[in-house]
Amino acid sequence: MSDAVLPAVLTEALARHGDRVAVTDADGSLGYAELADRARTAADRLARYHARGERLRVGLYATNSVEYVVAYLATLYAGAVPFLADSAFGPFELSRIAEDCGLDLLIHAPSADVRSVVDEMLDDDGEFGYLVVSRARRYDTPRPELLADTEVCRFTSGSTGRPNCIEFSGAAASAAAANWAKGTGLSADDRIACFAALSNGLAFNTSLLAAFLTGASLHLSHGLPTATRVVRLLEITAATRLVAFPALYESILRRSPEEGFATVRTAISSGAPLRETVREGFTRLTGVPIHNYYGVAETGPLTYAPDGTGSGLGAPLPGVRLLAEEQGIRLRSESMGSRYLNAPGVFERRVDDEGYYRTGDQGHLTDGTLHLTGRTSRMVNVGGRKIDPIEVADVLRGAPGVLDAVAFEAGNQHGEPTLAAVVAVETGTTAQSLRTHCVATLPPYKVPGILRLVDRIPANSIGKPSIERLRRLLDTPHGN
Template sequence: MTQRTTLAQLLADPQSAAPAVITESPPVVLTYRALAEQIERLAEQLRSAGFRPGDCVAMVLPNGLEFLVLFLALAQAGLIAAPLNPAYKTDELRIFFEDIQPRAIIMGSSNAAVIEAAAGLSLPIWPSNVESSGAVRLTGVPQSSRSIPGSPSADDFALLLHTSGTTSRPKGVPLTHMNVLRSALNIASHYALTAADRSLVVMPLFHGHGLIGAALATLASGGAVIVPPRFSASQFWGLFRKYGASWYSAVPTIHEILLQRADTDGAPDHGARFIRSCSAALAPAVLANLEKRFGAPVLEAYGLTEAAHQVASNPLPPRPHKPGTVGFGTGVELAIIDQTGRHLPPNHPGEVVVRGPDVMGGYRNDPQATAAVFMDGWLRTEDAGVLDDDGYLALTGRIKELINRGGEKIAPAEIDDALLEHPAVAEAAAFGVPDAKYGEEVWAAVVLKGDADAEQLQAFCRTRLADFKVPKVIRIVSALPNNETGKIERRFLTALFAPQS
């Protein structure tokens, strides 16, 4: 096979009659040949929409066949897919739409928040659906005499993801065909994925973990992806058995839920070739319990949106996988630097930096942030860690203030802004508190200027934020800790309230 350079060449064998995508809603087993034909049909429709190469199209879709088909069709047509969380509320979507400036929005089942957010922005909405036969349809796409010529190149952008920052507007991360393809191929190679493997996808496809780490890596290796619309603990093992899954990848929260329910749900004690964990730290004790109960090696990995997901992972046996580490670099170089940027030897803690072909070229329309995140060609992760003598990386904390709730990276400033919209709130600060289930939970402290209680403020947040961002606990305080420049010292709030969690 010729060397693959774009996502148009992702599929291991486009002519194969082997299963590629398996869904239950609707019940469909789509072969590689049928998948390739659908991608080409929809790509041709998209090429004739009158857009220019590199135009963005937002996708607000749940997990399913239509997400994968439409994402690959957009890439093949030379357009940039910008997937968004379908759980976002109107105000959140409007912020993203204003930042992305998409030429159109693809929407699945009627989503009032999408319709409302698009109103006033003159953005066309293209509804999509999956027929009972498994055919994905896209309606509302105009047909122009001007079409996008040729095929995309390796350096063309294919995917626009967002990573939360320290402001309420997350930074856009444009990834090229080569970024995404290299990452998917590296993951497939690292875990020795073959056509015999089947991945049960439980992570959202609008994140790199689900899209690249679980789905595209499998399709690049000729295996099959089993894609339920959402994670359901009660249905997980039934699907795993029914379709012969050989592995799955998830955040620690999902692993712990499956472990807690294992005996009740009649979970098997063998059958998985391996289990992957990523997007948040997995406690070594939980890793050991997972391996004991499910009879498979549990491999912890480390991913970054800016590097098209995976940058490190523990290996398959017989090589050692070390609990408490995220393994060694996969397709990229890892290093540790001190505060001056000097590279440190093994066993010296500092900031993790990454470089390689999977790494983005820079943030979208943000040269200042791009200049700050790169140092001599290395991407600064703002994660603290240490490399051992074997090159295995242990993450020891986060330099940045993001709250990592079950793998969802949440910007505290976004929650601050929502709380400050309440007429009774004078000051607000969100912060992370250690949590046994999610790794971190969202808490907030507020200074009031009127009458309100914590429950009223939580209800107010629910109208403006996705449920996972709403503070679990809100403490009413007389003042917030600020440094000499007026910035909130969130770590003091965590230290103060963490014992109460």
Template sequence: MNLGFALTKSFLKNPLRTFMVDDTRSYRGIDLMVAGMHIADTVDAKTSLPRVGMLIPTSGVFAAAAYGVWIGGRTAVPMNYLLDEKTLNYVIKDCGCDLIIASRKLIEHIGFIPKVKTIVYLEDIDFKSLPSPRLPKFAATNDLAVVLYTSGTSGKPKGVMLSHGNLLSNASQLHEHIHVGKSDVFLGILPQFHSFGLTGLTLMPMLFGCKAVYTARFVPKKIVGLIKKHRPSIYLAIPSMYNAMLTVKDATAEDFASFRLLISGGEPLPEDVRTRFADRFNQPIVEAYGLTETAPGTNVLLPSDDRAGTVGRALPGVDLRIVNPANGQVLPHSTDGELRIKGPNVMQGYLGLEEETREAFDANGYFKTGDMAQIDADGFLKITGRIKEMMIVGGENVFPREIEEILNAHPAVHDSGVIGQTDSMRGEVPIGFIELEEDQTVDLGEIKQWCRDRLPGYKVPKRIEIIDALPRNGTGKIMRRALSPKLEPAKA
């Protein structure tokens, strides 16, 4: 089975069902099918290469374009339209495409024309005419469906190769774990070039006959309006989005009463945000875990689990183990080690990077996540930090996340980032950067005392600085490495 056949089957089964609603229109099964055929015809006429780039904002037409690429027997390469010109052109060259399907409005918005032979503008396609009837071209389960580029928090973006089988497996795993039904309505805010948005908010509605509501821009007050209008049941977002929802002064618990599942992913959910959201809207936020390399989901905490602070149990078919990263030895329950993953959703490798692909897997075929974690006796996974971000302070292992949780809990702090700085006495020391809540001022001595009252001495930041905005990537994740240049000059 491949995505082209699976989606065609779903659309034919539900031709008049509304699958998607975005900022401009709604899309029934037949609408997505016809639009996809038009796009497949257009791409066929303009390129013979196997990979097709996509620069399209979060919308129903993104889904139609991806479907069109797949029924044409090609590989979709959704691209991050928030990248700078140099990086985007690097991605285009690296993936080897000579054609991009794009929104003209989006190209005008980003302010430059990507360096590619052909740009097919969606606005120029006559979607109202009848397309050439066609069946999806054959693609094997292990053939590539998408190449998704990592956000590049540590160097150049890498193309993660995901097969039809990877994506179909993960959609099915999520479907089984969170019990998606046709009556469910997804609220889609996350970009579809991100694996979380692609699998969770695009493929799942199309494959399982439910509905997704999209908007291209995250404006908290507008989101509350969409919730009131469409009464969604499942919301997938990142922590900063949940935090921003708390700023909508007239939002009430009744507005959020339609939800049965609020899932947070992409980065750890601050305990302060979890608590304030539950107190105000009477809704628990549960955490999920995954990576681009795992298509992406591996774990989702369910509200009935009552294990806040964990990311839940593994999805069906996902095999997790915690190992000593130095020697690969499997560690006992509730012991910190590197999380490694095996399953049908795990990537085929990194495009054009054979050595990095080999290094990404251990001798037993498990993907090395680079995340430090522990699994308890009941199978619940807790992420404790990134191996590369771990500081060794006076011989003690320290992860940024624990310090950031404390900083973020201060009423004046909107968000924070912590990195290590070399220190002649202790090897490394933590340095904190804080982004304040709107219209807030604070004494940094007070913030340090706040940390002293809640952390062991060696975990208290040696220095704390206020910055206007923390550096983030296209999915909202804090880029800690971008904070490093701010260490100079040092301040007392």
């Protein structure tokens, strides 16, 4: 599109910052001018592939790296639409995305299991580094049309069984980055150590375009993020900002490193609840405050806590109008998505006549600071009785031998709604012992009708339980 927003914004930003370091990983580094050159060359390669007379739809399915950033920018420069798939998605989720969204190409690591979604690997001259480009298979189902102003697509976590594809206009994606930079004081002097996947809203909104707008440098890590990797990257890059999910802060606190945080001024957390004991312990250990941030996948970054103290999630960012009401939190933002490409009408039903998005979260604003208190629609209806799955999961966690538990609605053998629970347990713990524990604590109708025992709760890349994978565990014949 000749009037596309993101290519123009990126062209201006990359030209303005010239020889400054733009992005690094364990294998290399690119300055702003080099990044622009690499992205343009790769864009020329993508432009050779045609897509049914429409804009190319390019899936990005890889972990964080310099090459990922090159591929993302190249897709935009080629006039194509990037679809940022979580690298933690398995073949099942990936195949649904490819079919639902009608992908033309997939950029991925050579070792990725993409057999179910690609027809052939395409030749290139190394424009994408270690990443490769494959042609996506054709499906019999017609693919949905993109909105005219859509420039990037991201996905929900897939917790409902099918990752919803959120369409974002270029203006919305640009506003998310600009308002984050303005609201948090991000500057060219910042060096961002990012351990959240760039496909996720936490990193996408705080560490990708936002860094390039300001001339900051973005430092990425390969492999599983561990406390050791965090400390090493912070020391090597003299990072001033750390972006990570709560689980990583817990890991750092358990390891208790004595060094590595001398240059870090700000740590940012989002994506899942951060326990107050972890936040306080991390700050005592490192001297670095953890700044809470509230965002919704469909609406972008919403609040930020600038002082890193207190239990609230901070005040609304620029471009955000937030209302905390008895019926739940409603909001409008300049960074809001347009709709779900693969779920017609679902997104639109959550937007009211005033243009406010109903988040499903409950909370209150106190002295301008947002505090979340729960969800408006988490109840499970079984036989006319309302059950809170969080309450049941908490009871299961209190049973001997239980490491973690997740409860959720599922269908029983007759297809009727029932409460299911997947429980991570120590060796020797039985389903019968868990049922006995529940019966002693809960009314009979709250005891899960289906129990599955596992070694570990499957999670997505931000540490949240993957309900889709948990549902698949219910198909196994044991542990019930």
